Amino acid sequence: MLRPRAWWCFVFVLVIAGSSVLLRPSVADEGMTRDFDPFVQPSVRWVLPPSGSNAGAAENATDMQKYTEKIAHTKLAFDMVPIPGGTFTLGSPTDEDGRNEDEGPQVEVKIEPFWMMSTEVTWNLYDYWREKMDIEQVARQKLEKTPRDELADACARPTPAYCDMTFGMGSNGYPATCVTQFAAKSFCKWLTAKTGHYYRLPTEAEWEYACRAGTKTAYCFGDDADELEDYAWYFDNSPDGYAKVGQKKPNPWGLYDMHGNVAEWCLDQCLPDRYEKLKAREQTDFFAVPSTLYPRVVRGGSWDDDSEALRSAARRGSSPEWKNQDPQIPQSIWYHTDAQMVGFRVVRPLRMPTVEQAKLYEPDPAVLEEYNEAQGGKE
Numbered sequence: 480m481l482r483p484r485a486w487w488c489f490v491f492v493l494v495i496a497g498s499s500v501l502l503r504p505s506v507a508d509e510g511m512t513r514d515f516d517p518f519v520q521p522s523v524r525w526v527l528p529p530s531g532s533n534a535g536a537a538e539n540a541t542d543m544q545k546y547t548e549k550i551a552h553t554k555l556a557f558d559m560v561p562i563p564g565g566t567f568t569l570g571s572p573t574d575e576d577g578r579n580e581d582e583g584p585q586v587e588v589k590i591e592p593f594w595m596m597s598t599e600v601t602w603n604l605y606d607y608w609r610e611k612m613d614i615e616q617v618a619r620q621k622l623e624k625t626p627r628d629e630l631a632d633a634c635a636r637p638t639p640a641y642c643d644m645t646f647g648m649g650s651n652g653y654p655a656t657c658v659t660q661f662a663a664k665s666f667c668k669w670l671t672a673k674t675g676h677y678y679r680l681p682t683e684a685e686w687e688y689a690c691r692a693g694t695k696t697a698y699c700f701g702d703d704a705d706e707l708e709d710y711a712w713y714f715d716n717s718p719d720g721y722a723k724v725g726q727k728k729p730n731p732w733g734l735y736d737m738h739g740n741v742a743e744w745c746l747d748q749c750l751p752d753r754y755e756k757l758k759a760r761e762q763t764d765f766f767a768v769p770s771t772l773y774p775r776v777v778r779g780g781s782w783d784d785d786s787e788a789l790r791s792a793a794r795r796g797s798s799p800e801w802k803n804q805d806p807q808i809p810q811s812i813w814y815h816t817d818a819q820m821v822g823f824r825v826v827r828p829l830r831m832p833t834v835e836q837a838k839l840y841e842p843d844p845a846v847l848e849e850y851n852e853a854q855g856g857k858e
Contacts, residue, residue: 516633516844517630517633517634517668517672518633518634518635518665518668518842518844518847519844521834521837521838521841522668522671522672522677522837522841523677523831523832523833523834523837524834525630525672526630526671526672526675526677527626527627527630527675528675529674529675529676530625530627530675532549534546534547534548534549535548535559535594535676535827537829539829540563540564540592540829543561543563543592543594543829544561545558545559545560545561545733546558546559546594547559548674548676550604550607550613550673550674551625551627551628551673552613552616552617552620552622553607553613553616555603555604555607557596557597557598557600557604558596558597558598559594559595559596559597559827560594560595560596560597560732560733560734561592561594562590562592562593562594562595562685562688562689562732562826563592564589564590564591564592564829565589565590565688566587566588566589566590567587567588567590567687567688567691567693568585568586568587568588568695569585569586569587569588569684569687569688569754569757569765569792570582570583570584570585570586570754570792571583571585571697571790571791571792572585575697575702575790575792576697576702576704576787577697577786577787577788577790577793578790578792579793579794580751581750581751581752581753581754581794582754582792582793582794583754584754584755584758585754585758586754586757586758588684588688588765590684590685590688591828591829591830592828592829592830593681593685593826593827593828593829594826594827594829595681595685595689595734595824595825595826595827596824596825596826597725597729597733597734597735598654598724598725598735598736598824599654599655599724599736599740599741599743599822599823599824600654600655600663600666600822600823600824600825601652601653601654601655601724602645602650602651602653602654602655603650603651603652604655605655605658605666606650606655608636608666608669608670609636609637609666611636613628613631613632613673614632627672627673627674627675628673630672630673631669631672631673633672634665634668634669634672635665635668635842635847636665636669637662637665637813637814638811638813638854640814641806641807642804642816644656644657644814644816646720646819647720648719648720648721648819649720649721649723652723652724653721653722653723653724654721654724654736654740654741654822655822655823656721656741656818656819656820656821656822657814657815657816657817657818657819657821658744658813658814658815658818658821658822658823659811659812659813659814659815660680660744660746660775660797661812661813661842661843661846661847662812662813662814663680663744663823664679664680664840664841664842665842666825667679667680667825667841668841668842670825676827677827677828677831677832678825678826678827679746679825679826679827679828679840679841680744680745680746680823680825680826680840681743681745681746681824681825681826682745682746682747682765682766683745683746683747683765683766683767683776683778683794684765684766685745685826686743686745686778686779687778687791687792689732689734689737689826690730690734690737690738690778690779690791691791692730692731692732692734693731693732694731694791696791697790697791697792698710698738698789698790698791699730699731699737699738699791700728700730704786704787707738707739707786707789709727709728710727710728710730710738710739711727711736711738711739711740711780711789712726712727712736712739712740712782713738713739713780713781713782713783713784713785713786713788713789714782714783714784714785714786715785715786717739717782717783720782720819721740721741721781721782721819721820721822722740722782724736724740727739736779737779737791738779738780738789738790738791739779739780739781739782739784739789740779740781740782740822741779741781741782741820741821741822742777742778742779742780742781742784742795742820742821742822743777743778743779743821743822743823743824744775744776744777744821744822744823745775745776745777745778746766746769746776746839746840747766747767747768747769747775747776748767748768748769748770748771748774748775748776749767749774749775749776749794749795749796749797750767753767766839768839773796773797773798773799774796774797774798775796775797776794776795776796776797777795777796777797777821778793778794778795779793780793780795781820781821782820783819783820784820797815797818797821800817801815801816801817801818801821802814802815802816802817803816803817804816804817809850809853809854812846812847812850
């Protein structure tokens with residue numbers, strides 16, 4: 480499916496009902512044309528401020544509060560939990576049960592403040608984007624589009640799925656799965672346009688920091704795997720698949736299903752010697768910028784995993800085998816049909832990234848362009 484082209488142009492102050500909304504100066508200065516494509520440009524160059532509620536507003540870390548993000552024209556909403564900045568020990572100690580070699584050596588990492596979604600992204604929200612329900616709803620109800628609606632409409636959407644990606648496990652309140660990292664990043668870009676808050680996937684270090692929530696044990700609640708029953712859905716107690724989000728106990732910072740249910744995408748390349756290089760100071764950036772499609776990091780373990788895979792430090796890399804059932808040529812950039820155990824949640828950094836940083840966090844538009852050309856324009 481070709482990305483919809485932006486047909487609109489708003490390079491100057493937009494006046495609606497007597498109030499003005501200004502574009503970010505970087506966008507206004509360079510000018511938007513009819514060919515302007517928000518999917519190609521980093522979100523920080525065009526994101527418009529939220530309207531209405533002051534939810535999520537914060538000038539500094541002390542101002543950060545839990546807030547509910549509501550999607551315009553819908554009853555869809557999700558909670559964002561503040562994660563305080565700080566320093567923690569990334570990885571696991573050598574004597575931790577179930578430890579893998581790529582979890583060490585342990586490294587001290589400093590994390591900046593951010594918000595994290597309290598649960599995994601559900602099919603309710605994901606399908607609203609994937610199936611263009613927002614565009615259809617505005618047209619059906621003859622609503623006046625906001626500038627945020629216009630930006631969101633121009634963001635890329637997945638091609639139609641060739642099978643039921645829930646595999647009968649449930650959709651209403653259940654985590655979205657079988658998504659590629661590219662799809663998850665693209666969803667974040669749409670969500671940024673729709674809400675006016677900058678959303679992205681977490682880095683691997685941010686994910687582990689949030690999961691641990693100040694703890695140093697194998698799990699956020701301690702070292703005893705027998706207690707997982709209270710906090711996680713995994714192989715021993717899963718209902719033959721994933722479960723509705725948020726049913727188990729949260730971690731100390733109010734995050735649900737960080738252990739189990741579905742594993743969650745992070746931004747990083749999954750490198751087995753990553754921590755060794757960090758420890759040796761051969762690398763100083765804790766975000767491992769991807770250079771190859773596989774493997775990329777997922778964290779947290781899933782409904783189909785044993786307890787040791789749910790530990791706070793446990794890592795897993797994506798695999799081409801996650802597309803074994805994909806009948807398309809070329810294989811889809813949107814779906815991992817065999818990854819029924821992988822989903823995601825979003826974060827929002829307190830500090831807006833620079834344009835160059837955002838390019839590393841957001842989907843590479845060249846991937847979509849190459850895919851569309853290979854598909855010959857067919858869906």
